[in-house]
Amino acid sequence: MDKPDAERFEIRDYLREELFPHFLCPGCGHGMALRALLWAVHELSVPKDELAVVSGIGCAGRLGAYVDANTFHVTHGRPLAFATGLALARPDLKVVVISGDGDCLAIGGNHLIHACRRNLDLTCVMLNNEVYGMTGGQASPTTSETRYTTTTPHGNIEPAFDACKLAEAAGAGLVGREVTLQTPTLKDLIKQGIAYKGFAFVEVISDCTEIFGRKNELGSSPEMILSQKRSMRPDSYGNKVDQPFRPNAFPTGVLARNDRPEYAETYRRHAASVKSAQSGAG
Amino acid sequence: MAAATQRLNVMGNDACALGAVAAGCRFFAGYPITPSSEVAERLSRELPKVDGVFIQMEDEIASMGAVIGASMGGVKAMTASSGPGFSLKQENLGYAAGAEIPCVVIDVMRGGPSTGMPTRPSQGDVMQARWGTHGDHAVIVLAPASVKEIYEQTIRAFNLTERLRVPVVVLFDEVIGHLLETVELLDPATLDLAGRKWAAGPRETYLPYAQTDDLIPAMARPGDGYRCHTTGLTHAETGFPTQDPETVERVTRRVLDKLTHHRELVESYEALDTADAEVLVVAIGISARAARRAVKSARQKGVKAGLFRPITLWPFPEDRFREAAAGAAAVVVPEMNAGQLSLEIERLAPAGTTVSPLNRIDGEPVSPLEIAARIEELAGHG
Numbered sequence: 041m042d043k044p045d046a047e048r049f050e051i052r053d054y055l056r057e058e059l060f061p062h063f064l065c066p067g068c069g070h071g072m073a074l075r076a077l078l079w080a081v082h083e084l085s086v087p088k089d090e091l092a093v094v095s096g097i098g099c100a101g102r103l104g105a106y107v108d109a110n111t112f113h114v115t116h117g118r119p120l121a122f123a124t125g126l127a128l129a130r131p132d133l134k135v136v137v138i139s140g141d142g143d144c145l146a147i148g149g150n151h152l153i154h155a156c157r158r159n160l161d162l163t164c165v166m167l168n169n170e171v172y173g174m175t176g177g178q179a180s181p182t183t184s185e186t187r188y189t190t191t192t193p194h195g196n197i198e199p200a201f202d203a204c205k206l207a208e209a210a211g212a213g214l215v216g217r218e219v220t221l222q223t224p225t226l227k228d229l230i231k232q233g234i235a236y237k238g239f240a241f242v243e244v245i246s247d248c249t250e251i252f253g254r255k256n257e258l259g260s261s262p263e264m265i266l267s268q269k270r271s272m273r274p275d276s277y278g279n280k281v282d283q284p285f286r287p288n289a290f291p292t293g294v295l296a297r298n299d300r301p302e303y304a305e306t307y308r309r310h311a312a313s314v315k316s317a318q319s320g321a322g
Numbered sequence: 323m324a325a326a327t328q329r330l331n332v333m334g335n336d337a338c339a340l341g342a343v344a345a346g347c348r349f350f351a352g353y354p355i356t357p358s359s360e361v362a363e364r365l366s367r368e369l370p371k372v373d374g375v376f377i378q379m380e381d382e383i384a385s386m387g388a389v390i391g392a393s394m395g396g397v398k399a400m401t402a403s404s405g406p407g408f409s410l411k412q413e414n415l416g417y418a419a420g421a422e423i424p425c426v427v428i429d430v431m432r433g434g435p436s437t438g439m440p441t442r443p444s445q446g447d448v449m450q451a452r453w454g455t456h457g458d459h460a461v462i463v464l465a466p467a468s469v470k471e472i473y474e475q476t477i478r479a480f481n482l483t484e485r486l487r488v489p490v491v492v493l494f495d496e497v498i499g500h501l502l503e504t505v506e507l508l509d510p511a512t513l514d515l516a517g518r519k520w521a522a523g524p525r526e527t528y529l530p531y532a533q534t535d536d537l538i539p540a541m542a543r544p545g546d547g548y549r550c551h552t553t554g555l556t557h558a559e560t561g562f563p564t565q566d567p568e569t570v571e572r573v574t575r576r577v578l579d580k581l582t583h584h585r586e587l588v589e590s591y592e593a594l595d596t597a598d599a600e601v602l603v604v605a606i607g608i609s610a611r612a613a614r615r616a617v618k619s620a621r622q623k624g625v626k627a628g629l630f631r632p633i634t635l636w637p638f639p640e641d642r643f644r645e646a647a648a649g650a651a652a653v654v655v656p657e658m659n660a661g662q663l664s665l666e667i668e669r670l671a672p673a674g675t676t677v678s679p680l681n682r683i684d685g686e687p688v689s690p691l692e693i694a695a696r697i698e699e700l701a702g703h704g
Contacts, residue, residue, distance in 0.1 A: 061564065089547050094391070105551055105562065110544035114387065115417050125391025125577035126544075128375045129349050131546055133395070153389075154632035232385075251696055255396035255458035264521060307377075319395065 053077040054088065056108050063102060065173075067249030067261030069220040073167050074103050076244075077136065080230040092133045094123040096148060098174045099248075100140035100167040117148030119153045123162050131304055133233060134321060137164040141182040142172045145201050150180075155239055156210035160303040163233040163240045168249040179249035184288075188255050203243045208296035211236030215296040219245040221265045221270060222292075232294065238302045245290070300318050326510040327336045334401075334472045334499040338428055338492065339364035341476030342400050344510045347426070348401035351388035353381055353407060356440040357496040358430035360577075361402035382410035389422050390414055394552060396518070398480055405438055408447060408454070415489055416455030416552045417683035420530070421578065422487040422539070422615045424518060424687050427480045427493055427630040429660075430499040431607075433685050442510045442685030445607060448662035452636045458574060459492035460581050462490045462588055463636040465606040469503035475633065477508075480556035481516040482588065486580055487538055493635060496659065497687055502632060521548055521690045530561035537580045573579045581637050589642065590633040594647035601630025601697045604667055606635060616693035638654060638666050647671055650702040656680040657690040676700065687691070 053120045055078075064071055069258055071190060081091060088109045095104035097116035104111040110133070110263050114122045127135040144152050145167045155162065174177040179189040182203065186195045207215045214236045218226040227243060233240030247264040258264050273289040339359050342350070350369060362378070363424075367418070369376040375392070379385040385401045392399040403411055408429045418425050429449045434438030438446075447454075451463040461494050462482055466475040472494060474704040479490040521528050534540045539559075542548035545546040555563040556570050564570060581588055595617060596602060603613040610631040618693045620627035630646040647653055655664040655673055655678065664679035671677050680696050682688050 061550070088549060089545055094542055098478065105553070109549055111551045112391075113551065114390075115414055115554055115556065118383065118387040118414065119386030121414075121591040122391035122394070124377070124384070125349065125351060125388030125393075126395045127391075128388070129392035129397040129399070130395035130544060140458075151379050151384055154384070218476060307375065311373065315373075 041077055049082045051078055052074055053055065054081065054108055054227065055106050055280065059106055061282060062106060064099070064176060065250035067247070067253075068099070068212070069169065069261070069265060070099055070103060070167055070262065072220040072223050073165070073226070073244045074106065075134050076226040077138070077165055077230050079227040080234055083227070084229055084234055086134045086234070092126060093137045094119045094126065094135060095138040096140065096143035098140040098143050098172065099169070100138055102141060102174070103138050108214040115145070117143050118151065119143070120148060120151040120164060121163070124155065124158070124160055127160055127162055128304055128307070135162050137162060139164060141166065141168040141170065141203070142180040144202055145206070146179040146284055153206065153210040156212035158303045159211065159238045159300060160281055161214050161237055161239070163230070163236070163242065165242045165244060167228060167246045168203065169245045171247040171252040173248045173251050177255060189252070203296050204241070207241040208298070211298055212241045212293065212296070214298065216241070216294045217243040217245065217290065217292050219265065219268045220247070221268050221269050229294065238300070246310050260298035275285050324514070325512040326506040327509045330507060330508045331502055332469065333360060334469045334494060335360035335430065336364050337469045337473040337505050337510065338476050339368060340401070340505070340507060342426070342480070343368050343372060343374070343475040344508055344513060344517055345398065345480035346510070347398045347400050347480060348372065349389065349392035349397045350374070350401065350534050351377045351379050351385040351392070351399070352401050353385050353403070354666055355382070355404045355407045355500055358404045358428060359401045359434055361430070362421050363495070364469050378633040380532040382407040383413060386411045386414035386427070389425050390418050393423050393425050394544070395574055398424070398484065399537065400426040400428065401508060402430070404430045405432045405434045406436065408632070412454040415461070416457065416459060418489040419455065419459035419461055420556070421552050425489050426476070426483055427489060427491045428476070429493050430545050431495045434478070437687045441496070443608065443658060443687060444685070445495050445609065445658040446662070447493060448635065448657070448659065449663060454669040458578060460488045461575050461636060462488050462581065462634065463489065464492050465635040466492065466494050467607050467610045467631065469498065469500065469501055470505050470536055472498065475506045477513065482664070484518045485538070485587070487518040487541065488580060488615040494498060495607045521546065525555065526598060527633055529559045531557060531559045533559065533572070533576060537576050537583050544556055569654055569670065585637070588634055588637065589639045590644050591639045592629070593642070593646050594629040594631070596618050596628035596630055598626050599646070599650050600626040600652075601651040601700050602628050602630055602647050603656065603693060603697065604630045604663065605656050606632060606663065609658060612688050612690045612695050613656055615690035619690070619694050620697045620701070625697060627701070629696045638670070640670055643670055652674060653679055654678045654680055654693060654696050654700065658682050658687060
């Protein structure tokens with residue numbers, strides 16, 4: 041079982057420990073998500089110098105700073121736009137976006153659907169904790185109906201986005217979802233995303249224990265993540281079976297694939313043909 | 323000296339695109355908007371020829387984000403827009419100002435506010451170009467007044483932004499943007515193009531936002547082994563966020579002081595017959611061209627008129643203006659807005675000088691006759 045030292049994943053090799061203590065609240069699931077991401081990077085042998093992490097604003101957005109790589113903490117909702125420019129200008133870099141549910145689906149929703157449609161080689165890891173945590177616990181586009189937040193004091197009346205269905209419908213090359221408790225499985229999913237030549241969207245079901253959990257009396261962090269795990273639906277069961285017994289069930293794993301040409305490659309092929317037509321004409 | 327390669331009769335927006343390519347721009351992201359779309363259209367044809375990237379993004383905000391992303395990757399990058407789109411650019415323009423990411427933004431001014439008059443000219447973005455994004459920030463705004471000058475100033479915009487790490491806006495009105503004039507294209511191989519100061523030396527001692535003598539920190543290129551952090555949060559020399567008052571004051575002050583420190587590089591203007599001018603006209607863009615004619619006709623009638631035209635609009639060439647205005651009894655400020663440049667002139671004009679705004683807000687350029695009449699009126703009173 042023991043792997044040689046060089047191959048063993050040691051998270052500290054990928055962190056800027058000089059920034060510790062980190063800002064995450066006790067029980068927050070984002071740390072496990074970051075662990076899974078760095079573990080995936082490690083197993084794919086992506087050199088830290090060639091890794092670019094672009095993140096937005098919010099708790100998820102702040103994670104990028106802790107990664108010992110080329111990190112870009114950009115404006116709210118815009119990491120996919122910045123990452124699009126960076127990845128197109130620098131195809132030699134592996135560009136990973138870390139975003140939250142508000143960052144990615146509300147203020148950045150337009151960028152998400154177009155990134156899916158374009159199919160540029162990017163991996164978007166969206167941490168979904170159902171809430172705007174950093175600003176004090178307001179409702180987000182993924183807050184479940186009836187949940188209490190600081191802006192839904194009488195319970196949320198808006199339906200939540202299914203981010204994976206959205207990404208799939210918009211044409212993302214690879215779409216998947218996992219809970220933080222299944223860190224090795226999440227690592228494998230993110231690995232698939234990073235290795236995928238095209239746009240990969242990974243939704244991580246995370247937990248905001250301190251703010252969202254407390255407000256909704258969802259219990260401690262272990263209780264929250266265990267309840268997430270109970271809500272996971274193995275791929276073999278359909279909604280018809282789930283609905284009467286597990287109304288909150290959600291599918292996990294790779295949920296959609298739409299293999300088609302990657303944007304940057306298509307662009308460069310197109311540009312090359314423009315050039316050769318030019319020199320031929322000249 | 324840059325060598326001319328070809329004479330072309332093109333519109334201002336085309337000249338802008340050609341200037342960008344000559345300057346080494348290899349990334350453009352944009353969104354369709356009148357009256358600047360020709361810049362994007364031209365670059366969609368030109369950039370593939372030089373292994374550059376053209377991308378039409380989903381919106382104006384994304385375009386600005388993609389431009390900054392490309393520039394963070396080390397590629398010269400630009401976007402172009404107009405009024406409503408320029409408003410949307412401001413969010414990420416502020417990021418570029420704060421994180422000191424080189425980029426060029428073209429704003430072809432149309433009538434506003436809001437959707438305004440998309441096909442009519444205006445000079446209503448004079449103040450937005452300076453103060454459009456929130457917070458104290460440095461920005462350079464260049465205001466060309468001819469197609470030839472759009473070409474040259476777009477090249478210069480890249481040189482300034484790459485060298486100083488300050489976003490540069492090239493601001494011109496729809497009239498100049500759509501004007502057809504002759505441009506001499508310059509051979510890029512003979513152009514004096516400024517490169518970015520890249521980090522060199524050991525990673526251990528490198529500071530992404532170091533307090534250097536020239537106030538311009540060397541930038542780390544991703545992949546070169548520095549593995550830095552870039553953020554829109556106020557950051558210390560290390561690049562990581564800080565709220566320590568002393569550090570915040572120091573790092574913010576350096577960015578603001580950059581333009582003062584490099585004033586000679588940044589400043590540019592045209593002074594026509596200002597030495598003995600009793601009535602001085604200050605104008606930019608198409609208004610400056612009308613003013614030039616008005617000044618000439620006034621001179622023919624024996625009125626000592628002069629023209630001061632800031633080519634670098636922001637930071638405003640204050641001392642050069644004061645010199646030009648030293649002997650003037652009155653300063654006329656013709657502009658296609660309700661009075662924006664005139665505010666700066668009122669601030670700077672010597673005590674006792676009459677500042678006379680001449681504004682058109684009807685979507686029509688200020689005519690030479692209107693300016694000539696105002697000059698004569700003021701000369702008569704003088």
